Amino acid sequence: MTVIEAGNPKSEDQDVTDYSQRFKSLATNVVHAGAPHPRVEGAVVSPIFQSANFLMAEEAAYDEVRYLRLSNSPTHLTLQTRLATIESGEAALVTASGMAAISSTVLSLVAKGDHLLAQKTLYGGTQSLFDEDLPRFGISHSAIDLAAPETWAAALRPETRLMYVESISNPLMEVGDLRAAVEFAQAHHLVTVIDSTFATPVNFRPIEIGIDVVVHSATKYLNGHSDIVAGAVIGSAERVGKIRHWMLHAGGSADPHACFLFERGLKTLVLRVERQNKNAQKLAEFLAARPEVRAVNYPGLADDPGHGYAKSLFSGFGGMLSFYAADAAAAERFLGRVRIPIHAASLGGPETLVVRPARSSHLGQSPEERERLRITDDLVRVSVGIEEIDELIADFGQALGS
Numbered sequence: 001m002t003v004i005e006a007g008n009p010k011s012e013d014q015d016v017t018d019y020s021q022r023f024k025s026l027a028t029n030v031v032h033a034g035a036p037h038p039r040v041e042g043a044v045v046s047p048i049f050q051s052a053n054f055l056m057a058e059e060a061a062y063d064e065v066r067y068l069r070l071s072n073s074p075t076h077l078t079l080q081t082r083l084a085t086i087e088s089g090e091a092a093l094v095t096a097s098g099m100a101a102i103s104s105t106v107l108s109l110v111a112k113g114d115h116l117l118a119q120k121t122l123y124g125g126t127q128s129l130f131d132e133d134l135p136r137f138g139i140s141h142s143a144i145d146l147a148a149p150e151t152w153a154a155a156l157r158p159e160t161r162l163m164y165v166e167s168i169s170n171p172l173m174e175v176g177d178l179r180a181a182v183e184f185a186q187a188h189h190l191v192t193v194i195d196s197t198f199a200t201p202v203n204f205r206p207i208e209i210g211i212d213v214v215v216h217s218a219t220k221y222l223n224g225h226s227d228i229v230a231g232a233v234i235g236s237a238e239r240v241g242k243i244r245h246w247m248l249h250a251g252g253s254a255d256p257h258a259c260f261l262f263e264r265g266l267k268t269l270v271l272r273v274e275r276q277n278k279n280a281q282k283l284a285e286f287l288a289a290r291p292e293v294r295a296v297n298y299p300g301l302a303d304d305p306g307h308g309y310a311k312s313l314f315s316g317f318g319g320m321l322s323f324y325a326a327d328a329a330a331a332e333r334f335l336g337r338v339r340i341p342i343h344a345a346s347l348g349g350p351e352t353l354v355v356r357p358a359r360s361s362h363l364g365q366s367p368e369e370r371e372r373l374r375i376t377d378d379l380v381r382v383s384v385g386i387e388e389i390d391e392l393i394a395d396f397g398q399a400l401g402s
């Protein structure tokens, strides 16, 4: 690190920091990949770079000017190497939110007149982007059932360009035939985009099975502490470059303080998710055996419809599950009685959260539509945290009891 005493020295006088370090294993990479080399003033932890702009250094292109909106502060560069590495991708982009990642990805990969295939139950924000916003730009989509590959060809049009899926869907935790999706997309020259927020790279790395672009709401597991909103995009350098171009114009760059917390949270991703996988499996098995519970949705249960695909694709089944209580009143009573879980939306933090999707994420839909989607008033979604599982199970037990 050069101490600048006066003036504006040219780039050859400035030390060049390297953000390209990558290691072999995921657990090492979540801690170290992309860390600045040499370290800033020797600091073990990268500081918060609360500076909108940086010294000019003979940049060859506008993109190389160092300015916060251009997503290139030292923490952005560290995070981008780290995210690319842990998702087995070439390049990554950190964004201001999961929706900034999703909207920038879709809007930069399709154009007016194009058509998309999209999984039938999507995250609410994505669904309304596809239903309400994209049609105004002349971009349409058809819903497909990921568990029924034989139905996809009928939805295809000459102008179909992209296939959009989720690794585990909300709130029923459905896992589809993602290998068939990759094969179908390659045969029909479609770009594949997956929202892998629920699976996390600890359990599943979609690029390794041939998916083109991975998006995340880093607000959830990647940061993992329920204290920031952020997003990520991972893919080939060429595609991420295109997405970055759009994202810079849409102004969806992540703020430096959020980047600092994101990097800090990401370091414990493997520890947290491995614990959440174990806790969720035990809780799902407990709930499935309780007489007050009609059914449990969790891909780690042997009789779950998505279990076969999940087993062949994932190394863990994740921390998200949902279950049907006896009726809506029983579900409401359960939410009022639990003492450890917090009754709140969102997911992926250290604390267990419980919510009724019909009263939160799917409140905007009609009761008939919710019935059709099996998102009924008695459904409770659980984001399983890292607490002591026996204590958590005892609390669920007393809250379910009549």
Ligand SMILES: *Cc1c(COP(=O)(O)O)cnc(C)c1O
Binding pocket: 097, 098, 099, 100, 123, 125, 170, 195, 197, 198, 216, 217, 218, 219, 220, 229, 230, 231
């Ligand atoms: C929360 C979430 C999003 C949106 O992310 P934000 O960070 O809130 O913008 C997208 N997809 C999934 C699966 C999510 O859970």
